[in-house]
Amino acid sequence: MSHRVVVVGAGYAGLLAAKRLARKLRRSDVTITLVNASDRFIERVRLHQLAAGQRLAALPLRQQLSGASVQLVVGRVTAIDTAGRTVCMDTVPRVIDYDTLVYAVGSRARLDDVPGAVEHAYAVADPEQATRLRHRVAETASGGTVAVVGAGLTGLETASELAESYPELRIRLFTGADDVGSGLAPRALTHLRRALDRLGVSVHPKTLVATVREGALDTRDGASFAADAVVWTTGFQVPELARAAGFATDESGRMLVDATLRSISHPEVYAVGDAAAAVSVGGAPSRMSCQAALPMGRGVADVVAARLTGREPGPVRIGYTFTNISLGRRDGVVQFTHVDDRPRRLVLTGRAAAAFKEAVVRSTVRSGPRAEPGSDESDSSLETAEATGG
Numbered sequence: 001m002s003h004r005v006v007v008v009g010a011g012y013a014g015l016l017a018a019k020r021l022a023r024k025l026r027r028s029d030v031t032i033t034l035v036n037a038s039d040r041f042i043e044r045v046r047l048h049q050l051a052a053g054q055r056l057a058a059l060p061l062r063q064q065l066s067g068a069s070v071q072l073v074v075g076r077v078t079a080i081d082t083a084g085r086t087v088c089m090d091t092v093p094r095v096i097d098y099d100t101l102v103y104a105v106g107s108r109a110r111l112d113d114v115p116g117a118v119e120h121a122y123a124v125a126d127p128e129q130a131t132r133l134r135h136r137v138a139e140t141a142s143g144g145t146v147a148v149v150g151a152g153l154t155g156l157e158t159a160s161e162l163a164e165s166y167p168e169l170r171i172r173l174f175t176g177a178d179d180v181g182s183g184l185a186p187r188a189l190t191h192l193r194r195a196l197d198r199l200g201v202s203v204h205p206k207t208l209v210a211t212v213r214e215g216a217l218d219t220r221d222g223a224s225f226a227a228d229a230v231v232w233t234t235g236f237q238v239p240e241l242a243r244a245a246g247f248a249t250d251e252s253g254r255m256l257v258d259a260t261l262r263s264i265s266h267p268e269v270y271a272v273g274d275a276a277a278a279v280s281v282g283g284a285p286s287r288m289s290c291q292a293a294l295p296m297g298r299g300v301a302d303v304v305a306a307r308l309t310g311r312e313p314g315p316v317r318i319g320y321t322f323t324n325i326s327l328g329r330r331d332g333v334v335q336f337t338h339v340d341d342r343p344r345r346l347v348l349t350g351r352a353a354a355a356f357k358e359a360v361v362r363s364t365v366r367s368g369p370r371a372e373p374g375s376d377e378s379d380s381s382l383e384t385a386e387a388t389g390g
Contacts, residue, residue: 002031003308006087006098008077010036010061011044012290012364013273014104016297022068024305032069033096035087036061037076042127045290045361048158048326050130051122051231052165053138059365077105080245082266100268100308102300103247103255107236107274107288116212121149121232124158133231140228142168147217147225149209150233151175153289156192157326158231163199164328171201172225174217176208183323183343188335191349195327236288238275250277259315260303261296270304272296280318282340290364292318324357332357 005025007018018034025032041059050056061072075091080101087096109123122133137146146166148159151173163171173180173196180196180203181189196203208220212232218224238253248256248265255271256264257278263269271278273296274288286292299316306313319339326332332353336346348356 002029003099004097005030005032005100005102005304006096007032007034007102007104008080008087009104009106009273009275010034010038010041010072011104011106011273011293013293013297013300014102014106015041015061015064016294017102017104017272017301018070019065019068020298020301021305022070024301025308026069028308030308031071033071033073033098034061034065035073035075035077035089035096037074039072039074041365043361043365044125045364047124047127047130048154048161050127051124051133051137051158052161053134054165064365077241080241082245082247082269085268098268100304101270102304103242103263103269103271103275104273104297105239105241105275107238109232110235110237111232112237113232113234114209114211117230117232120212120214121230123232124154125236133229136229137162137166137169140166140169143170144228145170145172145226146229146231147172147174147227148231148233149174149217150235151177151180151203152233152235153323153325155231155233156180156196158233159201160195160199160327160331161329162231163201164330167200171199172204172227173201174204174207174209174219177205179203179205183341184333184335185343185345185347187345188333188343188347188349191347192325192327192333195331195333199328236274242271242275252277260313261300261316262303270300272300278316278318280320280341284341286318287341291320291323294364295319324353324360326354326357328354330354 007014022032041064075089078090079088085098109125111117123129148155159171159173181192209217210220211218212230216226217230242255243249243253254277257271257276261270273293278286280286295318303313320337320341322336324334334348334353334356336344
């Protein structure tokens with residue numbers, strides 16, 4: 001019987017892992033199944049554009065998998081039975097058996113930080129949420145206010161995109177940090193501040209939100225701000241699948257893995273992407289980002305292929321190259337980094353940075369015919385971009 005590899009989740013890490021495994025194991029008696037809730041590949045790093053009213057390209061997974069020996073199953077995973085080594089689905093087939101499982105379920109917006117966020121805030125972590133925000137912003141009258149809570153990459157890009165697309169609206173950016181642009185070199189930070197000023201984004205540092213209400217938010221220091229829409233971008237959380245199945249996880253529910261991305265409690269299971277509690281170069285936990293997901297997807301494919309062909313793999317190296325921040329469609333910042341994510345002095349800004357990021361994001365997916373199985377190009381569209389700033 002063929003060895004059954006099942007990859008759960010077709011985000012940046014899962015899709016790359018499935019395609020690369022198919023190439024590396026093309027001469028082995030292995031079947032590869034990719035399970036995903038949607039039949040489309042979601043460019044999460046572009047969802048702020050969708051929220052701002054722009055149209056995104058449709059990216060069918062079957063097209064992305066063309067030429068790769070991967071079976072696609074569209075359906076939502078409801079549970080994992082570790083004893084029976086099965087994945088339980090909400091559709092036909094109800095059960096998928098595995099010998100090796102790659103857990104790549106990703107993450108979703110963390111909306112339960114403060115009271116009222118679940119009921120009244122918007123997010124940009126998936127297309128449905130971004131579309132809901134798009135409709136809300138589009139119907140907001142001139143002079144209205146959009147409050148973006150959280151000044152990480154998602155918050156900065158969302159605030160900038162909305163400000164550029166809707167100059168008639170007031171965009172407020174709230175952060176509990178002392179300033180925006182944590183981790184940027186001085187030149188990059190200066191450009192970021194000037195860009196936000198140019199776009200008319202008002203920044204509220206050292207401001208923690210206590211509650212979200214219909215039409216307003218309240219801060220911990222007792223202030224209230226009217227807002228026609230509150231956008232919540234304070235972070236992500238992972239599904240409860242791993243914890244519910246009995247895998248070893250950290251306090252946030254991310255699967256604990258060793259240096260080869262193998263579960264420390266179930267050796268037949270590997271985890272990648274946001275749902276994996278991996279360690280990057282330098283010893284810090286891997287960030288929930290495309291920057292970490294891509295090297296993990298590539299690395300787990302190499303690890304699994306090695307073990308299934310009788311070789312012992314080395315550790316997976318999760319390092320960083322640069323961080324992109326888009327500031328609308330014509331401006332941006334590219335902060336080049338050391339492999340451990342410390343900023344270098346080298347910075348790209350302005351239109352050049354915007355063009356750089358667009359090229360990187362486009363390189364993560366490719367339209368049209370795929371390369372033949374086994375060719376060196378069969379998964380290079382994902383591998384060429386190790387850091388997209390998402």
